[in-house]
Amino acid sequence: MPTWALALASLLLCAGCAHGRKSKGGVDGLKAAAERFHQLARWGDLRSAFQLVTPEQRLKALKEALDRKDDDNLKVLDYELEDAQVDGARATVLSKITWQRLPSVSAKTDAVTFEFVDREGVWFIDGIEGGPLPLAKEHPSPGPTPARSAGEG
Numbered sequence: 001m002p003t004w005a006l007a008l009a010s011l012l013l014c015a016g017c018a019h020g021r022k023s024k025g026g027v028d029g030l031k032a033a034a035e036r037f038h039q040l041a042r043w044g045d046l047r048s049a050f051q052l053v054t055p056e057q058r059l060k061a062l063k064e065a066l067d068r069k070d071d072d073n074l075k076v077l078d079y080e081l082e083d084a085q086v087d088g089a090r091a092t093v094l095s096k097i098t099w100q101r102l103p104s105v106s107a108k109t110d111a112v113t114f115e116f117v118d119r120e121g122v123w124f125i126d127g128i129e130g131g132p133l134p135l136a137k138e139h140p141s142p143g144p145t146p147a148r149s150a151g152e153g
Helices: 003-019 026-043 046-052 055-067
Strands: 074-087 090-101 108-119 122-129
Touching: 026 046, 026 074, 026 090, 026 108, 026 122, 046 055, 046 122, 055 122
Parallel strands: none
Antiparallel strands: 074 090, 090 108, 108 122
């Protein structure tokens, strides 16, 4: 079993204990969704790959890819799932993707972060940071509230 799968399983177990519930999609569903997206992108089937994106993001993601002519010019040469962190119904998956965009003959390898959300037992991609298929999250998580100094107020 790959080390990332063991890390993913232990993170999911910890998240389930800490939050009193296990994500409905579970570790197997998350792994399957991440693998499926990467495989479809590697095979050049972006339309099917984007079916794993949240419905509200799907059309935007496909349009951006078609505008870049990724259906013809993007070649995903290899990928490796590296790690994952699960927090209830949300998960972050880190992968390494080697790709090229024609007509370039140079390959590029990027660390890519995928934000997943569990919707009634199905994991969907909600954002992609880095790599050849970036996708901004539709509803970014709010950042921490800045601390106020004693003189403010």
